Amino acid sequence: MSAPVRPRRSVLYMPGSNARALEKAKTIAADALILDLEDAVSPDAKATAREQVCAAITGGGYGKREMIIRINGLDTAWGKDDMEAVAKAGPDAILVPKINNGQMVKDLVAAMDAAGAPKTTALWCMMETPIGILNAQEIAAASDRQAVWVMGTNDIAKDTGAHHTPMRLPMITALGLCMLAARAYGIQILDGVYNDIKDDEGFRATCVQGLELGFDGKTLIHPSQVAPCNETFSPTEAQLETAARIVAAFEEAEREGKGVVTVDGRMIENLHVEQAKKQLALAEAVKELAAA
Structure with a gap:
């Protein structure tokens, strides 16, 4: 039996030090929320943020949204305390930077177990350093507790000298290597953030590019980005209608013992049926999330 589909079209970062933002997040239609203890939190607010995000997770009120906490790296002054507290809070996932x-x-999985993280708490990994991207296959193979990779495109740009051009050609190699490794090992992968929250046209174009590259969704830095992101990473009504016809035609052909199936003049193979079923399953999961 295949695992249930979990929508990750829009994954919004929320600063863990901002209690008001954590409360507001309960009303935002993002598929998932990353409560951040790392980049979005100043050193003097780390302890307070840790307490607030753990309280938010245990207090609930976020519906069926997937809840992730990004901790500081274990090699920082805050990382071990973050892991201890966050593991006990039991979010859906723990996101760790700079893998x-x-x-x-392997060390992170051991630390999660030692801290008492529930088995249902997955590990999410930030792919954002040159050496990490070169080691993408090794990282992907290290543990099946990894559920999602998050591209840290700002750090990639910083460390490589790449520019944030409209089509992101300077970082296509990094995006592609991580995409291949993630897909080879059954890990979902999210595109990085778009920094200019006032550039609606540029944001939409980058969402479309991320979809075309194969990303499952995109990480976001502002609530205004959620709706266009959800729209881009959702199958259209026309796509869903075609998907339903493909599945129905293939099932009918199987019942009748036919070896060839065509839909709208197009030859249909198993791979097309698999893609159609994924689209239909995603649409159904999105409906369930919206109804929660």
């Missing part, structure tokens, strides 16, 4: 190699993944 460089497979051993880091």
